[in-house]
Amino acid sequence: MAHFTKATSIHDWLNQRLAVDKVEKVLATEYWIPKNINFLWAMGMILAVTFGLLLISGIFLLMYYKPDTKLAFDSVNYTIMSQVGYGWLWRHVHAVAASVVFLIIYIHMFTAIYYGSYKKGREMIWISGMLLFVTFSAEAFSGYMLPWGQMSYWAGMVITNIFSMGSLNLNGLVEWIRGGYVPGDAYLTRFFMLHVVLLPLVIMALIVFHFAALRIPHVNNQDGEEIDFEEESAKYLAGSTRQSKVIRFQFDFLSKDILVLGFFFIFFFYLVFYHFEFAMDPVNFDPANGLKTPTHIYPEWYFLWSYEILRPFPKNPGLIAFGFAQVIFFLLPFLDRSPNAVPAGRRGIFKVWFWLLLINMVALTILGKLPPVGIYTTYGTIAAYFFIGLWIALPIVTKLEKPIGGK
Amino acid sequence: MAVKKERRDFLGLALGGFTTLGGIAVLGAAKRTWDPLPSVKSAGFTTIDVSGAQPNVLNVEKWRGKPIFILKKTADMKKDDRDIIVGKDRFLICIGLCTHLGCIPSYYPKQLKFICACHGGQFDTAGRVLKSPPPIPLYIPPFKVEGTKVVLGEAGETFKKMEAAGLTV
Amino acid sequence: MKELKILLIVIFFALLTYWGVEPFAHSKMHKHVEDNKFSYVDLPPLTKKGDATRGKALVMGAGACVGCHSIKAAGIPAPMDPNTAAASYGVNPPDLSNVGALMDERFLAELIKNPTKALILEHKFDGKTRVFPMPSFMGAGGDKEQEVADMVAYLKKISNKEVSPKEAYVTSCGRCHANRYGKYEQIGFVPKTKSNIKTNQDIDLLKFKEKVADYQGNLAEYMGKLPPDLSIMIRARSEDFMKTFIEDPQSQLKGTAMPRVGLTNEGYEKVMKYLEETGDPSKPARDALGIKVIGFFVIFTILALLWKKSVWRDLH
Numbered sequence: 058m059a060h061f062t063k064a065t066s067i068h069d070w071l072n073q074r075l076a077v078d079k080v081e082k083v084l085a086t087e088y089w090i091p092k093n094i095n096f097l098w099a100m101g102m103i104l105a106v107t108f109g110l111l112l113i114s115g116i117f118l119l120m121y122y123k124p125d126t127k128l129a130f131d132s133v134n135y136t137i138m139s140q141v142g143y144g145w146l147w148r149h150v151h152a153v154a155a156s157v158v159f160l161i162i163y164i165h166m167f168t169a170i171y172y173g174s175y176k177k178g179r180e181m182i183w184i185s186g187m188l189l190f191v192t193f194s195a196e197a198f199s200g201y202m203l204p205w206g207q208m209s210y211w212a213g214m215v216i217t218n219i220f221s222m223g224s225l226n227l228n229g230l231v232e233w234i235r236g237g238y239v240p241g242d243a244y245l246t247r248f249f250m251l252h253v254v255l256l257p258l259v260i261m262a263l264i265v266f267h268f269a270a271l272r273i274p275h276v277n278n279q280d281g282e283e284i285d286f287e288e289e290s291a292k293y294l295a296g297s298t299r300q301s302k303v304i305r306f307q308f309d310f311l312s313k314d315i316l317v318l319g320f321f322f323i324f325f326f327y328l329v330f331y332h333f334e335f336a337m338d339p340v341n342f343d344p345a346n347g348l349k350t351p352t353h354i355y356p357e358w359y360f361l362w363s364y365e366i367l368r369p370f371p372k373n374p375g376l377i378a379f380g381f382a383q384v385i386f387f388l389l390p391f392l393d394r395s396p397n398a399v400p401a402g403r404r405g406i407f408k409v410w411f412w413l414l415l416i417n418m419v420a421l422t423i424l425g426k427l428p429p430v431g432i433y434t435t436y437g438t439i440a441a442y443f444f445i446g447l448w449i450a451l452p453i454v455t456k457l458e459k460p461i462g463g464k
Numbered sequence: 465m466a467v468k469k470e471r472r473d474f475l476g477l478a479l480g481g482f483t484t485l486g487g488i489a490v491l492g493a494a495k496r497t498w499d500p501l502p503s504v505k506s507a508g509f510t511t512i513d514v515s516g517a518q519p520n521v522l523n524v525e526k527w528r529g530k531p532i533f534i535l536k537k538t539a540d541m542k543k544d545d546r547d548i549i550v551g552k553d554r555f556l557i558c559i560g561l562c563t564h565l566g567c568i569p570s571y572y573p574k575q576l577k578f579i580c581a582c583h584g585g586q587f588d589t590a591g592r593v594l595k596s597p598p599p600i601p602l603y604i605p606p607f608k609v610e611g612t613k614v615v616l617g618e619a620g621e622t623f624k625k626m627e628a629a630g631l632t633v
Numbered sequence: 634m635k636e637l638k639i640l641l642i643v644i645f646f647a648l649l650t651y652w653g654v655e656p657f658a659h660s661k662m663h664k665h666v667e668d669n670k671f672s673y674v675d676l677p678p679l680t681k682k683g684d685a686t687r688g689k690a691l692v693m694g695a696g697a698c699v700g701c702h703s704i705k706a707a708g709i710p711a712p713m714d715p716n717t718a719a720a721s722y723g724v725n726p727p728d729l730s731n732v733g734a735l736m737d738e739r740f741l742a743e744l745i746k747n748p749t750k751a752l753i754l755e756h757k758f759d760g761k762t763r764v765f766p767m768p769s770f771m772g773a774g775g776d777k778e779q780e781v782a783d784m785v786a787y788l789k790k791i792s793n794k795e796v797s798p799k800e801a802y803v804t805s806c807g808r809c810h811a812n813r814y815g816k817y818e819q820i821g822f823v824p825k826t827k828s829n830i831k832t833n834q835d836i837d838l839l840k841f842k843e844k845v846a847d848y849q850g851n852l853a854e855y856m857g858k859l860p861p862d863l864s865i866m867i868r869a870r871s872e873d874f875m876k877t878f879i880e881d882p883q884s885q886l887k888g889t890a891m892p893r894v895g896l897t898n899e900g901y902e903k904v905m906k907y908l909e910e911t912g913d914p915s916k917p918a919r920d921a922l923g924i925k926v927i928g929f930f931v932i933f934t935i936l937a938l939l940w941k942k943s944v945w946r947d948l949h
Contacts, residue, residue, distance in 0.1 A: 092948065095636045097643075117497050134865050135814050138915060140503060142496030145915035146922070164643060298947045308476070309948060312941040315479070319934030323927060330923025335655050342869035343861070353662045358654045419646060423653030427661055472943040479936040486929055510827075526830055 085307035089290045091278035092304045098276065099317035100165040105264070106318060107158045107325075114151040115253070117144070122203065124249035126242045129205035130344045146329075149337075153329045155197055156336035159359035162190055170389070171411055173281055176398040178274035180390040185267040187387045192260050197357065199252035205245060206341030207351050213240040213248075215354070223373040239347055281399035353428060361425030362418045366445075368429055369438035378441060385448050392448065395455035403461065406454050410447065417443050508617045514550050515612035522571040524560060527605060527616040531560035531568055533578075534614075535589060541576065544590035546601070546631050548622065550609050557614060558591045558602040569602075578602075604632040666877040666884045671898045676739040676751065681779045683786025691784050695773035696745070698729065698784075706730035706791045715808075715820040719848045722766040723855025724808055725820070731796045731804045733789035735903070740895030741788060742781045745770045752892035753883050798910065801903035805894050806863060809852060811845075814864035815911040818845045819852060856890045867905070867912035875905065 064070035071077050090098075121141050123132040137144035166186070169175055175183035198216060202209045217234050221227050236243030275286055284302050293301035304310055328336070335358070340351050356364050367379040385392075397404055401411040417440060424437045510527040517523055517536040525532040535556040537547065547554040562569050567582035577594060578587040586595035591602035608620030619627070626632050692698045693709075701718075703711035705728055711718070715725040732741065743751035748767045749758045758765040773780050796804075802812065808819055816823045818841075826837035853859040867875070877884055879901060882891040896904065909916060 095639055097639065117494065120497070131813075136501070138913075139814065140501045142499050143493040144497065145919060146493065147497070149919070160647060164647075299949065304948055308944055312937070312944040316934065316937040316941045319930060319937045322930040323934060326923065326926045326930060330919055330926065335651065337868075339869050339871065342865050358650070361654065415646065419650050419653070422650055423658065426654045426658035468943070468946060472940070472946075475936065475940040475943050479933070479940050482933060482936055486933070489929075524830065 081307075086305050087290065087294075088306035089286050089293075089303040090276050090306055090310040091282075091284055092302055093278040093280060093282065094276070095279060096313075096317050097164065097168040098310075099314045100161055100168060102314040103161050103318060103321050104158065104165060106321075107154050107161060108260070108264070110150055110154045111158065112257070114147040114154065117141075117147040118151055119253060122249075124203070124246045126205060126245050126345070129203060129245060133204045134342065149329045149333050153325065153333050153336045155200060156357065156359070157325060157328065158193065159197070159357075162193065163359070166190070166386075167415060169277075170414075171401045172277055172279065173393075173398040173400065173404075174277040175390045176393065179277065181270040182267065182274065183390050184387060185263060185270045189260065189263045189267055190386075191383070192256060192263060194360070196252060196256045196260060197359070199248040199256060201357065202240075202245060202248045203252060204341055205345045207343040207345055207349075208338050208341040208354070210240055210345035210347065211350055211354050212356060213244065217244075219376065219379070223376045277398075279400070281397075355426050358422060358426070361423075362421035362444075365421040365425035365437055366441045368425070369434060369441050378445065381445065381448075389451075392451045393455045394452050395458040395460075397458060397461045399461055405458055407458060410451065410454050413443075414447055417447060510616045511610075511613050512616065513613050514553075514555060517553075517555075519553075520573050520576075522573070525616075527559075532605065532616065533558050533560040533571070533591075533602070535571070537589065541589055544592070545629070546590045546592070546604065546626070548604075548607065548609070548614075550614060551612050555614075556589055556591055557607060557616075558604050560602070562598050563593075563600045563602060564598040600633055663871075663874070664885065666873075668873075668877045668880055671737065671880055671896060671901060673737050673739045673895070676743045678739055679742055679778075679782050679785065681776070681782040683779075683782035683784070685783070685786045685790040687780075688783035688785070688787030688790075691773055691780055692729075692787050696770060696780075696784055701726045701767070702729045704729045704791065706794075716844055716848050716851075719851035719855075724766075724852055725848075726767070727804055727808060729788060729791075731792045731800055733785070733787075733792035734794075734796045735792075735801055735804060735897065735900035736895040737897050738785050738789070740893070741785045744895065745781050745784060746777075751895065753881065754890075754892050756888060757890055796900075796903060798903045798907035801900060802907040805896060805900065805904050809856065809860040809891075810863045812864050812907075812911050813862055815907070818848075820844055820848050858890075860891070863908060863911075865912035867908040875908075876901070879904070 059073075061073055064073065068077070118133075118137060121132060121137050121144065123129055133148070137148055139145070169183060169186070198212070202213050213235075217231055217240065220234055221231050232238060234244075235241070236247060275284070278284065282302075286303060289301050289303040293303055293305070298304075338357070340353075343351070355361065363379060363382045366382045367375045369375070370378055393407075395404065395407065401408045420436075420440045421444060424433055424440055427433045427437075429437065508528050510525065510532075512525050512532075512534065514523075514534060514536070517534060519536045519538040520541070521536070523534040525534060533556065537554040537556065541554075543554070546556070546558075548557050549555075560568050562580040562582065562585050564580065564583055564585050567580050569578035569580040569585065569587060571578050576589050578591075580586070580598070583597050584595065585593070585598040587598070587602055588594050591604070593599070593601055604623070604626065605616050606619040607623050608615045608618045609622060623632065689707075692704075698704075699709050699712070701712060701722075703709055707730070711728070713721070718725040740751055744767075747769050749755045749760070749765050752765075754765065757763065770777075770781065770784075799815070802815075803817070807817060811818045824837065824841055826835050826841070828835040849859055870878070874885060878886070879894055879896060881893055882889045883893075
């Protein structure tokens, strides 16, 4: 049993019971981060903070939102937007943060791909991150249902129809998911539950998992250099902070994170107040109408690339391609057969692969929003095949890659 | 070294302090979000026409979600400073919630008293306490007399005088 | 400098994506329509100078306007209530008190002479199978152009006071489009009513709702569908769409049953002001707060930069 002595201060009292000093060291002051990093390493913090913004603004929206098909639209667009003090602010923050969070997620993902941060012991970081991506997608989709506008209703209709699994015609499953023949009251209420309870809990658990997965392999650095963290941290603690290759999380890394966060906030609040249309689609300001599909129907921008992979194909192959797009990123650590865990810039043909993937996904995103007519259909088909081709080529390309250095 | 550390700590504190200011502003916004909605506040006025009231028959109306007792007094009921004159008649107009713990007392016209079923408190026809536990008389809500109508929620001259004299509590 | 290069790459791809999914995609999705600044050049200009006194006699007499229209500004009540009017014509004819101030004179003149042309409803009312409820003015025996000019002059004279955004909405849109956030239905503003305390039923409100439902039934029959509620239309459609659609509904929605409204630019702005009041009332607060919040984070970033520099002094 632990030995307790008479406490000399509140700090000491807590320290004996909760080991606060030790916790602070482990989590903050002696949590070592490589020094050789750039601002892209702050994306994780920005994501955590944006999730915080979503949580806080969501709590205020929750106090006035009514999950009922008859009341939902007006509770959002009338009560929250014009009656509740600062209700409009919470809604704009929530809507813009929901969109911007995906921008940052994509930057975070492509950073990891570029610097090879999914390799050599960091596979679980990548996989937990992908789980977060999928859960965030579900969270975004369920949230998109809640204002019960035209886009909510028709997105709900189309996405739940995917679960009929093409020619399998699992209409019973679709009805079960909806709790009705079409998206209706039961549907709205259960997606409300998913959005405000179940999925946020899963997200929070996954965030902890994602952070935990980072502890043993440590954070990667700009050159993919393998750092002896024990040796380097000893150097730091001995006072050779300039020579050491590592820095403390608190406040060395944090001060940089917070600086990047400052720039991010300026950009974010500019969008919230003056440029929010991209995150609040005008069509969703028309109330849901089950008898009229909007002229143009498209998902939010962050789903467009996978939507575009679904679109150019006939029903069954389309669904297979869509399914492929959803899972393939999970397999990245295993499809990359090269032993090199260095930035893509030094990996020869993989560098080309990386930029092609990025350009391909931007192209798919843009094409996903364009009406599926004329030349756009052709481009869309080419881009979708190209996406699949890139992933088939990945193991071959990386297998051919020459090992770098003796490390 | 010491100078540098001081500067660093000072800047850290400045940033922390400035962030706290922002946090306080957010709390202010949060407080506003909790405020009653304008529609709730604008619904805080109720106009009641008392011209059809029968003497010694209790009418119950609703104002701001609470029951309002309106009792037209007969000529032989005793006069009280808490009586409200509408037209030629004397009225008791008060919030029908016992000042003990907020139950609604019932009116017994023959006994000319209100009895609260919860803890046995009793009030007379002026709303004054006859029997404890209620510590104070039944509240008189802000009102304004307009002809034969009474607007609840708006403090008229008569109400202000009564309030100043401590009669409304 | 390496960081700056990375930042530029990130910004480039983010902006490219934004450009593709927003301005570019929307330019491909929506038809571009040039507006004519509410000048109604397709209609002939007035050639005669109108006389309001003679116009009054025509409006009240041979012009037969007041047989269907009320003119509250001149003390003329509506010949029938909105429900009866909708049952007879499909829609309640507008009160003429404010039309002179809100609508273009070319439009008003053409409307008197040839309503379906002014309203661009010739595709719906060919005059044979379907006849527009408002008859064309055939002239009162004198110079027809002069008589029309006189009537327009009279309509302008009686509407010389400042028209509020709400009145502009009621006159221009309100007989077909409800605005529930503005507590407005096609037959008027929702009255303040009270529930019966014993039954908890608000019978006056139910009666009002019944009238609204009855009116909307006739209106939907007449228009082909119920015209949408305009409460937050200002956020559901772009400014460009609103402008060109109101100026000429056919330009954006070929075959629509919505008539041209004939608003002047000023009248249009008044209507839009009302739509902003109901659809986006927080805009002034949003614009004012935005500057402050962004200013806060600019200072925050400057402090963070100084702090970071002092922390990293020992690390580089």
